[in-house]
Each structure stands twice: as structure tokens, then as C-alpha cells.
Amino acid sequence: MSSLLQEMTDKALALGVPLSVQLDLTYRCNERCVHCYLDHEDHGEMTTVEIKHLLDEMAEAGVFILTLSGGEIFLRKDFFELLEYARSLMFCVKLKTNAVMIREKEAARLRDLNIQSIQISIYSHRPEIHDAITLVPGSLKRSLDAVRFLKSQGLRVIIANVLMTENMQDYSSVRALSAELGVECTLDPTVTPMMDGNRSVLKLGVDQNALRQVFRDPALVGDVDEFCAIPAKASESELDALPCSAGHSACYVSPYGDVFPCVQFPLPTGNVRSRRFIDIWRHSERMNEVRSIRVKDLTTCTQCTHVTQCTRCPGLAFMEGNMRGPSSQDCEKSFARTGIPSANMLSRRRPAPNLVQIRALPTLAGATA
Numbered sequence: 001m002s003s004l005l006q007e008m009t010d011k012a013l014a015l016g017v018p019l020s021v022q023l024d025l026t027y028r029c030n031e032r033c034v035h036c037y038l039d040h041e042d043h044g045e046m047t048t049v050e051i052k053h054l055l056d057e058m059a060e061a062g063v064f065i066l067t068l069s070g071g072e073i074f075l076r077k078d079f080f081e082l083l084e085y086a087r088s089l090m091f092c093v094k095l096k097t098n099a100v101m102i103r104e105k106e107a108a109r110l111r112d113l114n115i116q117s118i119q120i121s122i123y124s125h126r127p128e129i130h131d132a133i134t135l136v137p138g139s140l141k142r143s144l145d146a147v148r149f150l151k152s153q154g155l156r157v158i159i160a161n162v163l164m165t166e167n168m169q170d171y172s173s174v175r176a177l178s179a180e181l182g183v184e185c186t187l188d189p190t191v192t193p194m195m196d197g198n199r200s201v202l203k204l205g206v207d208q209n210a211l212r213q214v215f216r217d218p219a220l221v222g223d224v225d226e227f228c229a230i231p232a233k234a235s236e237s238e239l240d241a242l243p244c245s246a247g248h249s250a251c252y253v254s255p256y257g258d259v260f261p262c263v264q265f266p267l268p269t270g271n272v273r274s275r276r277f278i279d280i281w282r283h284s285e286r287m288n289e290v291r292s293i294r295v296k297d298l299t300t301c302t303q304c305t306h307v308t309q310c311t312r313c314p315g316l317a318f319m320e321g322n323m324r325g326p327s328s329q330d331c332e333k334s335f336a337r338t339g340i341p342s343a344n345m346l347s348r349r350r351p352a353p354n355l356v357q358i359r360a361l362p363t364l365a366g367a368t369a
Helices: 003-015 048-061 079-088 104-112 127-134 139-152 168-181 200-204 208-215 277-283 285-292 314-319 328-338 343-347
Strands: 020-024 065-069 092-096 117-121 157-162 184-188 250-253 258-260
Touching: 020 048, 048 079, 048 277, 065 079, 079 092, 104 139, 117 139, 127 139, 139 157, 139 168, 157 168, 168 184, 208 328, 258 277, 277 285, 314 328, 328 343
Parallel strands: 020 065, 020 250, 065 092, 092 117, 117 157, 157 184
Antiparallel strands: 250 258
């Protein structure tokens, strides 16, 4: 994070301003990615007028960074009308798209509107792998064609790669491809449960061996010894810190107007069709409950070696049943990084059968999400 953005975030936290909002314009999509957590049917998306009204309210509330995502944002026929309106309100706009619908005309308009960045998911450099994940033949070629074209138009492109069992062996090649194309690349080893709580997609996530491989790749983590070092004991100030920015300086709005602390935190706090955005942000009981939590309030986690460095997501913890509890997926990441089981993993192990014959417990016993 740049020093300027950090300063803005600190001021937003102090003033209670929602600095950053992700707004999903639609859940409809022209791809059917096997790991996607969304219901792609249209259950009554906000209209053009409703979204423009919401953008007015968000601007008034102090939102600066606006991420437009989906589904596939270009499936909305009013996309450019909404985008132009957002830019007229001086939002710093980021886009997430598969880019298969972007041609010269669309790219020129994006360039003229001075979009901050365009994130495009590329799951593999191999068509047979990428297309098997999107379930759309030819999707890799179309997305890469768009990356090349957008880059040639002077736009900032970011390739995003979600790590799964199907594409585990390809992340280094995707990074090499990104370097060849002259664009940024991100890697995320987290597969998110469906927003309705269905956790079946988690079977697509990589195992401990794969995580260890990733966390010991200096091209990704830098100094491996430092990255995998045993965390220091948490200080009082660290225990009094915020667990996450969700609900503090950022939130998420669905295509139906529901406001959540984060796109990975499906706790509804209000709906902008019946209540002003700023009123939900400031006065929703659920939102205020989320922002009342400090690290020291987390059950189990406060006793954990990893508490100061864990990537614990409160939304993933919420989907496991307790927003103050641990996230098993993040516990596994911490274990893969350091080799030390988390407090959550230790608490879920079965006790030894007797006190006479005590054997070493299986490394990952009870640690599955």
C-alpha cells in the first residue's frame, strides 16, 4: 500500500468514512467458472436510475475508490452510462471483468474515462485448463487478446489467478506470461464458499503440499525465511487492533442493493432500495457489531501463535458459523507457511486414546474447512 493510500485509509478509519466500495452491477455472466460463489440468475437487479442514485449517495458518504464487478459487468447494456456517471462524480474506478466483450470501441471509451485499473482472471496459460475452469471454449484466447489490446491502449491491466487443484502447476507460467505482456499479476489461494453458505466448492482448493510450495517460492513471497518465520508474541496494541477493514473503511453492495461488510462476508446489514447508504453504513446494528470487534475479541485466535500474522478473513469465519471465530482456510495457510498448527487446529484434534500409549497425531487431523 502506498504511503498516500495508507494516509487516506487512516483518516477514513478515524472519520468513519467508507473509503472503498465494491459494487457488483450484475451476477449474470457469460462464463461459468467452476469455483464461482455467485448465483448467476437475475433476481431483480437495480435499475440504471437506482444505481445512479446509489452512486450519488456513496459520493456524498465520502467513497473514493469504486470497484465495479460482477458477474460480467459488460452484460449490462447501461454499463458505460453508469461508468461515465461514476467518473463524473470523481470516483477512482477499478473494473473486474473477463474482458471477452471488450473490443476497440470499448477499450477506447475505457481509456478516455481514465479507468484506474482493469482486473482480468487468467487461470492458466494453457487453453485446456483455463477453458475447463470457465467452461467456455476459447475463453483464454479472448481474454488474452483483450489483455494485449487494453495494454496497447495505455490501460493498466492486472491479471488475477485463483489457485485451485486444476491449475496448481501453472501459476509460475501465468506469472511469466504476465511479465511477457507487461502487466501485473496477483495470486490468490483462497476458494470462497457460495454466498448462500454452500461449501462444496471448497473441494477445489489446493492441499497443504501445494500451499507449502507456493509459500516457499521466493518469486512470490520474497525472503522465504522471513515470510515463513515463527510469529512473535502479540503485543497489547496488536490485540487491540482491527481484524480487517471490512465494515471499517470498506464494504460491498450487491446488484440487488444489499449492503455487506465485504464481498466475502455475506452478513446483510441493510438495503439501499429502502434505506440511504450512509444510514446503513453509520447506523446498521449488524455493521456496528462487525466494527466493534477487535483482535482481542476473537475466540480461539487470541490464544494462537499466528494471531499477529494470520490472513484470517472474518467473512470466511462467519460462513463457518462465527464471525469472531477462526477461519479454517486461513489456519491452514498459516500452518503451511510456518509448520506450526494453529490453536484452532490443535483444539479440533482428537484426544489420545489413553495416557500410556501417546502417539503423534496426524498433522492435519480435524483441520479441513
